[in-house]
Amino acid sequence: MAQHRRRRTALAIAVPLVLAATGAVGYGLLPGAQPKASAATLPSWATTTADGFASVNALGQNGTYGGRDGQLVTVRTAADLEKYATSTDPYVIVVAAAINIDPVGKEIKVQSNKTIVGSGTAGQIVGGGFFLGQGVHNVIIRNLTIRDTYQGTWNDKDHDFDGIQMDGAHHVWIDHNDIRHMADGLIDSRKDTSYLTISWNRLSQDNKAFGIGWTTNVTADITVHHNWIRETEQRNPSTDNVAHAHLYNNFLEDVAGTDIKSFYGNYSRGKTNMLLENSYFQGINNPVIRDSTATLVQRGNAFSGTSGRNESGGSGASWDPKSYYDYTLDKAADVPALLKSGAGPRSSIGTTATTTDTNAAATTLTVAQDGSGQYRTVQAAVNAVPANNASRVVIAVKPGTYRELVKVPANKPHVTIQGTGGSRKDTVIVYNNAAGTQKPDGSGTYGTGGSATVAVDADDFQARNLTISNDFDEAAHTDIAQQAVALRTGSDKVFLDGVIVSGDQDTLLVDTAAKDKLGRVYMSNSYVIGNVDFVFGRATAVIDKSVITLKKRYDGTSAGFVTAPSTAANRKGILIANSTVSGDVSNRSFYLGRPWHAGGDATLDPQTTVRNTSLSAAIKTTPWTDMSGFSWKDDRFAEYKNTGAGSGAASSDRPQLTDAQAANQEVADWLGGWTPSAS
DSSP states (O other): OOOSSTTOOOOOOOOOSSOOOOSOOOTTOOSSOOOOOOTTTSOHHHHOOOOGGGGSEETTEESOOTTTTSEEEEEOSHHHHHHHHTSSSOEEEEEOSEEEOSSTTOEEEOOSSEEEEESTTOOEEESOEEEEOTTOEEEEEESOEEEOOOOSOTTOSSOOOOSEEEESOEEEEEESOEEEOOSSEEEEEETTOEEEEEESOEEEEEEEEEEEEOSSOOOEEEEEESOEEEEEEEOSSEEESEEEEEEESOEEEOOTTSSOOOSOSEEEETTOEEEEESOEEESOBSOEEEOTTOEEEEESOEEESOBSOBOOBOSSOOOOGGGTOOOOOOOGGGHHHHHHHHSSOOTTSSOSSOTTOSSOOOEEEEEOTTSOSSBSSHHHHHHHSOTTOOSOEEEEEOSEEEESOEEEOTTOOSEEEEEOSSSTTSEEEEEOOOTTOBOTTSSOBOHHHHTOSEEEOSSSOEEESOEEEEOOOTTTOTTSOOOOOSEEEOSSSEEEESOEEEOSBSOEEEOOSSTTSOOEEEEESOEEEESEEEEEESSEEEEESOEEEEOOOTTSOOOEEEEEEOOOTTSOOEEEESOEEEESSOTTOEEEEOOOOGGGOTTOOOEEEEESOEEOTTBOSSOBOOBTTBOGGGSEEEEESOBSTTOOOOBTTBOBOOHHHHTTSSHHHHHTTOOOOOO
16 A cells, blocks of 8 residues: 555554445345335435534524435445535435446535445445535435545645535535545535535545635534544644534544654634533644634543543534534443444445345335334334244334333244334434333232343344333342343344443353353444343343443442353353443452352353453453352353453462463354444
């Protein structure tokens, strides 16, 4: 790969941290005229609307929803991409291949009312980008990799080859893209472009990441959230003369070991009024700066290894983003892990069924509390799935809080429950049963397994982009058994992607249909929240590229256990890999796990392996402990190459895998020939 400049020695390639899509988009769509698709018949990702300022009704445009009112087409060539992107008609354009742009640096002139989305991780724009001119509006660009117009000069003054350039556009949502290695800027928002949201992108390998401004007018309103900006020097972003600039939950990282050194991070220029919240700055020089004429308010940001200017102040009027739109902040400490696993193209966006499937494209059932869907409850949609269905059924759940119990029985395989909001927090399934809660019919208590908010006994189940919670109030019910499960799985090939599973004690029960049955669970890009044995059971379960959040007990004390495996002999138990374990709890207060010999069964051989994971100081220096008379040392507990304040060297109280042992304890070993893929 070409050198960026003389002092540059090597260039790291950004690799998406999500599972690769298994193929192209289904529905048999080819370039050309298609029957017009209504929003009700489009896949859920095609009807998702923007958050932030792009969601605000203004300038005659009611939020940003892209091409949902038009046809859905799939493109694999530059000619077809340009044909539909430059049309005056609305389109949802699925990019299902790596499309090379000729000549290099050409920016396709996108017109209004378009959604341009990559098919899983397959959609790439190579050697070119997009341009949105004056008055262009209602455009969504999602889930694409846009790369490689670099012409060999690091601070290139001769080639205006941007990834996405906007001159006077409005109502634009740029989401979940990987934009890198361009000749000029990765994103340029110019000439009073407004009502813009930039979210969940990876911006890297460039001198100038993201510039905003280029007029003396102070009219633009812009939201920039959950972006991972790394290996860039400047404009991260630089925000010039913006009336309202809301930046939150971004991760700016100056990567050690490269010759790219940050010149500055977030910059409030001219007369910008910027609110900067809960972002994380790692190694950045001059992380936050402002002009004397600008206003910059900081709240809740985290700084690690930074140096130079870190500023706030100014005389601009205070403002509250919530007077324009709703949003929820993640903790600044969680942002690096969250964005490393969640930013950039996702396998769950832009795909429906693959061309290699023998079954028809997935059936979609919609759920909405307000009656705008086919069903008002998630369980009603599950009930509508035919028994012994042979192909995928997607239950698309619109944003809202669904206080209900959901059970997916064993005779309804191939079900996906997917939130359709812009965040996994937008769609919440919650209930509050506990093990000691009395059943309404007076037949006794629920017991631990019966307390689950969502219970899954069907194979090939998927959950995506939602929260599953048990909000049982422990403090109010100290007189009963307090195990309260949010999600119980008792089946094989369960894929949990981009979800939050939240509770206190016994949050996530990964079980199998029977002791002699295999049950595999793969969780990625997700959160698990709890305090006591909150990942437990006998399934072969992987938590990968996720955040495990430790939570205090109801009485404010910090003491808990992450895992409680009850693995059958000769099976694999719980694997935590490439993740983060942290939380707002006391130092050295949590164990990584203990052996659960359910029912006192001495034939079980519980197993937890934690590897290549960042452990906070909350983890005890002796991270394993006994349970109910069974010694952890008689079972299978080990670590491998963990990092962070909670990690430690090998000892008799802290077993570490050898390299040879670790080679047999990879994610693929746990999954045993199953490759999870979004559908």
